[in-house]
Every structure is written in C-alpha cells, then in structure tokens.
Amino acid sequence: MERIGGQGDGVGSLDGRPVYVPATVPGDRLSVRIVSTKGDGLAGEAIELLAAGPDRVEPPCPHFGPCGGCALQQLRDETYAEWKAGLLREALAKRGLRETVLKPLARVAPGSRRRVRFAAGTRGRQVTFGFHQRDSHAVVDIEHCLLLLPALDRLIGPLRSGLEGMLAPGGHAALEATTTEAGIDLLIEQPGNPPDTAMRTRLAALADRLDLARVSWGRPAELPEPIILRRPPAITFGGVAVALPPGAFLQPSREGEALLLAEAQAALEGAERIADLFAGCGSFSLPLSKAAKVHAVEGDKAATDALQAAVKRANIGHRLTVERRDLERAALQPVELKRFDALLFDPPRSGAKAQAEALARGGPPLVVAVSCSPASFARDARILVDGGYRLDWARPVDQFPWSAHLEIVARFSR
Ligand SMILES: C[S@@+](CC[C@H](N)C(=O)[O-])C[C@H]1O[C@@H](n2cnc3c(N)ncnc32)[C@H](O)[C@@H]1O
Structure with a gap:
C-alpha cells in the first residue's frame, strides 16, 4: 500500500488504477481480493497481510475492522494526525488555496463523545x-x-x-x-x-x-x-440552559464545542454586531452574546423555538435575536448584511454555497467559517476569496478521532 486515501482506506495500485483496501497502512504488503469498483478505481478486501508497513499498530478496539464506526485505528498516531491535517491542505490546494496558513491540528480525545x-x-x-x-x-x-x-x-x-x-x-x-x-x-x-x-x-x-x-x-x-x-x-451554552428538542444537533463533544468556540471568540474579538448563521440551538450564539449583539439564524423550527424560549427565560432578547430561515433558498443578502460587523457560519456537510456567494457580493469585514467538510469548506472559501476576502488562517480540528471526518474553523477578512 502506498498512501491513505481521503476516506481512510489504504491505497495501492493495480494496472495504474488505485485499489482501496480498508484497515491497511502505507508499506503493508498484502494479498487482496478485488470486490468491486470504487470511484476512480477498485475496492479490495485484505486476504492476508504478508508484511506490515512501518506505521501499522495494534488497533485498541476489539471491534475494529467489522465495525464501520472507525476507519483508522491501525495507523500510528503521529502519521494519523499528519494525514488528518493533510485532508484540509489537499482540499484547499484543489481550490487553488495552497498558500493558506494552517494552524496545527487541534484534537479531541477518544472517550469524549456525548x-x-x-x-x-x-x-x-x-x-x-x-x-x-x-x-x-x-x-x-x-x-x-x-x-x-x-x-x-x-x-x-x-x-x-x-x-x-x-x-x-x-x-x-x-x-x-x-x-x-x-x-x-x-x-x-x-x-x-x-x-x-x-x-x-x-x-x-x-x-x-x-x-x-x-x-x-x-x-x-x-x-x-x-x-x-x-x-x-x-x-447550557454560555451560562444559559436550552431545553433540547429530541434529535437536535449538538457538537459531538463538549471538548470539540469548546475548541471551536474558543477559536471563534478569539477571531471575533472586538466585533459588536455578529450574525451567527446555521446557529442550531445556540452553542455559539449564546456565548458570543455576552460580548456582542448577536442575530442567530437557523432553519430548523424545533431548534429556533428552543433557542427563542431560552432567550426569553434568560431575558436576553436585547442581546440575542433569533430568526428561522432557510439559508440555502434565502441567504442573507448584502443589504441585510450591512448591519453586522462580523459573521459566523457553521453549515451542514453540504456547505453554505448560496450564503458564501451573497457574502462575496457584499459582506461584513470579518467572517468566521466552521465546517465539517474540507471539500465544501474549500469550495466556499474559494467563493469568498474570489469575492475579495483574505483567508487569514484555517485550523483543522479532529472532533471525530479514528474516522475520516474533519472539522475546520477559519477566519476571513477584508
Ligand atoms: C453543523 S450544524 C451547526 C449548529 C450549531 N452552530 C452548533 O454548533 O450546534 C448545522 C445547522 O444548520 C442547520 N441547517 C441545515 N440546513 C439549513 C438551511 N438550509 N438553512 C438554515 N439552517 C440549516 C441545521 O438544522 C443545523 O442546526
């Protein structure tokens, strides 16, 4: 095997085509059964490990392999961390943003998922x-x-x-x-x-x-x-308790939420009027509203109802307003964005294309992006950069240890 692919499989080659084999590492020599085609190549299944690559370690979980929850427990930790940070570097390079300053990978330990x-x-x-x-x-x-x-x-x-x-x-x-x-x-x-x-x-x-x-x-x-x-x-977010609707979105761990929030708060320091888009139940809006006026926008009714009720109970309506809105169909437009001096967006995996396009036409001087997909983040970053923003830095955050998922937080300014 030659490298680790974007979904965490080891990648070898057969007649010039990539062969993706789960739970393998670079340097492994294996006999492999080809089971299907996969994307631009083939999917293989390890039959026998003939020689282990230098980065192979014993997976800590006895269920690793059959269980689809984790993809990368067989890889030495340092190599895993380099590979994870590389997911962001590669996604940005594909969009011509190779020169971006990347902060070091921030990590959430296993055993913390809530x-x-x-x-x-x-x-x-x-x-x-x-x-x-x-x-x-x-x-x-x-x-x-x-x-x-x-x-x-x-x-x-x-x-x-x-x-x-x-x-x-x-x-x-x-x-x-x-x-x-x-x-x-x-x-x-x-x-x-x-x-x-x-x-x-x-x-x-x-x-x-x-x-x-x-x-x-x-x-x-x-x-x-x-x-x-x-x-x-x-x-509780920022000292305000929110009654959670069944199945509501939450960052997967308290530690991951705190990491993202700390980066966002530092990046937004000094901002007085902030729009928090894709706000969920207020994990960012509520803490940010201690230092600034915040307008939270979210598409899910149960989430906006929960946040609105929390705002009312805590009597902080003068600092935090809540709007229910579909940001894919009706992104905040430049004329609406004028009243903010900063904006944070944290969209689902598909990203915030429509909102990024509106920001590119005219948005506040400071934008913080939080994302759970390097590919859609890089696409949206390209739109913002083409619209005149500078991508000041991006930080990969490993909220999902041993998986191929990566969270990102980044700051744009103009
Ligand atoms: C990754 S979550 C982030 C939530 C929140 N910022 C947090 O940290 O808990 C994405 C949020 O976007 C919302 N969402 C998804 N599609 C949307 C849309 N088209 N318009 C507005 N909100 C949307 C989801 O309901 C979810 O709350």
Missing part, C-alpha cells in the same frame, strides 16, 4: 446492537465503544437487552443517545407505526430501569414525538 447514533437489527429472534458495518446495513454487535463518554458506553448492553421482544424479526431501528445535564436523552427512529400502548409501557419501564431523562420516537426524517419525559433534557 452523542451517538447506534444501529439495532435482528438475527433471527436475537437483537444485534452497535454500529453498521462499513458500506452496509448489517449491524455489528459491539460490547463497548472507546469513542463514547462512559455514560453512553454503559448503555450498550442494557439497550440491546431492552430491545429484546420490542424489535420484530427483520426489524431495524436507529437509536440516538445524547448525554445532557438531566441525563440521557434517547431517540428511537424506526419506520412503521408509532409504538402502541404495550410498547409504550415497555419503553417507560426501560426509561426507569436505565434512568433515562427522555425517550422519543419518530420515523426517519419526521418530527419525533416525546413518549416518556422523566426530566427535561437541557444543555
């Missing part, structure tokens, strides 16, 4: 519980996950046994668990009918047994319904 999406399935009458296999809907049964906070890791066994008898043969579900200040908030996502009375009784017993704060149920992509509320789940 939010997780488990997969549950069935094998005969038995429940399988854990994570999906790579590129598959099959569920890999796991006992522990090294990425999770202990309170979430401890749930794995009890949730698996709790689902016995609740999941019909052939059935499947996703279980999203979030650690909040009131305890665990659990969302069960499943196709089909809502739970009947008997099922609700069983879920209530499960909530009691595991001391869950809340259990909600919903069909995928539909608004979830709270079923059992034992304590209202809340998270």
Whole structure:
C-alpha cells in the first residue's frame, strides 16, 4: 500500500488504477481480493497481510475492522494526525488555496463523545446492537465503544437487552443517545407505526430501569414525538440552559464545542454586531452574546423555538435575536448584511454555497467559517476569496478521532 486515501482506506495500485483496501497502512504488503469498483478505481478486501508497513499498530478496539464506526485505528498516531491535517491542505490546494496558513491540528480525545447514533437489527429472534458495518446495513454487535463518554458506553448492553421482544424479526431501528445535564436523552427512529400502548409501557419501564431523562420516537426524517419525559433534557451554552428538542444537533463533544468556540471568540474579538448563521440551538450564539449583539439564524423550527424560549427565560432578547430561515433558498443578502460587523457560519456537510456567494457580493469585514467538510469548506472559501476576502488562517480540528471526518474553523477578512 502506498498512501491513505481521503476516506481512510489504504491505497495501492493495480494496472495504474488505485485499489482501496480498508484497515491497511502505507508499506503493508498484502494479498487482496478485488470486490468491486470504487470511484476512480477498485475496492479490495485484505486476504492476508504478508508484511506490515512501518506505521501499522495494534488497533485498541476489539471491534475494529467489522465495525464501520472507525476507519483508522491501525495507523500510528503521529502519521494519523499528519494525514488528518493533510485532508484540509489537499482540499484547499484543489481550490487553488495552497498558500493558506494552517494552524496545527487541534484534537479531541477518544472517550469524549456525548452523542451517538447506534444501529439495532435482528438475527433471527436475537437483537444485534452497535454500529453498521462499513458500506452496509448489517449491524455489528459491539460490547463497548472507546469513542463514547462512559455514560453512553454503559448503555450498550442494557439497550440491546431492552430491545429484546420490542424489535420484530427483520426489524431495524436507529437509536440516538445524547448525554445532557438531566441525563440521557434517547431517540428511537424506526419506520412503521408509532409504538402502541404495550410498547409504550415497555419503553417507560426501560426509561426507569436505565434512568433515562427522555425517550422519543419518530420515523426517519419526521418530527419525533416525546413518549416518556422523566426530566427535561437541557444543555447550557454560555451560562444559559436550552431545553433540547429530541434529535437536535449538538457538537459531538463538549471538548470539540469548546475548541471551536474558543477559536471563534478569539477571531471575533472586538466585533459588536455578529450574525451567527446555521446557529442550531445556540452553542455559539449564546456565548458570543455576552460580548456582542448577536442575530442567530437557523432553519430548523424545533431548534429556533428552543433557542427563542431560552432567550426569553434568560431575558436576553436585547442581546440575542433569533430568526428561522432557510439559508440555502434565502441567504442573507448584502443589504441585510450591512448591519453586522462580523459573521459566523457553521453549515451542514453540504456547505453554505448560496450564503458564501451573497457574502462575496457584499459582506461584513470579518467572517468566521466552521465546517465539517474540507471539500465544501474549500469550495466556499474559494467563493469568498474570489469575492475579495483574505483567508487569514484555517485550523483543522479532529472532533471525530479514528474516522475520516474533519472539522475546520477559519477566519476571513477584508
Ligand atoms: C453543523 S450544524 C451547526 C449548529 C450549531 N452552530 C452548533 O454548533 O450546534 C448545522 C445547522 O444548520 C442547520 N441547517 C441545515 N440546513 C439549513 C438551511 N438550509 N438553512 C438554515 N439552517 C440549516 C441545521 O438544522 C443545523 O442546526
């Protein structure tokens, strides 16, 4: 194998075409079975490791390999960190932004994830519980996950046994668990009918047994319904408690959130009127509103309702206003942007193309971008730079250890 590819697979070559083989490292010599085509090359499966590359280490998790949760536990840590930071460097280079000042990779340690999406399935009458296999809907049964906070890791066994008898043969579900200040908030996502009375009784017993704060149920992509509320789940941002809607977006760890916030606060120092776009439940808006007037814009109704209610309870409406708006269809335009001296945006993986284009036509002197996709970040950065912004620096943040995902925070000015 010659290098690590963008999705974390080792990459070798066959007749000049790249061959992607999961869980391998540069310098490995392997016999490989070609299983399919993949992008510009082929996907392979390791049959036998003939000689290990110099950067190969023993993966710390016994589930590594079959479990699709992690892609890179077999790689020496220093090499992994270099590769991760390189994802941002390469994405920027592809957009002609090779000269960007890159701050060193900031890292969040494993064992700190406060939010997780488990997969549950069935094998005969038995429940399988854990994570999906790579590129598959099959569920890999796991006992522990090294990425999770202990309170979430401890749930794995009890949730698996709790689902016995609740999941019909052939059935499947996703279980999203979030650690909040009131305890665990659990969302069960499943196709089909809502739970009947008997099922609700069983879920209530499960909530009691595991001391869950809340259990909600919903069909995928539909608004979830709270079923059992034992304590209202809340998270505090900048000293203000927000009542969390079921399934609400949260940065995956407190540490990652704090890293991103610290960079954003330093970059925005001195700004007096800030727009926080794609604001979620206010993880940036609320802390930023201590030093500036903030206008939070977000598309999700449950999130804007939660933030608005928190603002009202804390009586800080003079410092923080909230607007619900679809920023893809209706980006803030130059005439609206005039009232801000700084702007922060933190879009979903697809990025903020429409908003970047509007900023390029006329935006505030300072822009901070937070992103979970090097590719869409680099695209949006190119739009801003072509519109007259300077990309002052970008910082890669490893919020998702052992995966190919990377978070970025960056400052633009003009
Ligand atoms: C990566 S999250 C960031 C949330 C928040 N800044 C945080 O740190 O918790 C992206 C947010 O963008 C919102 N969003 C997605 N598409 C949107 C759109 N078209 N218009 C407005 N908001 C959108 C999502 O609901 C989500 O809250």
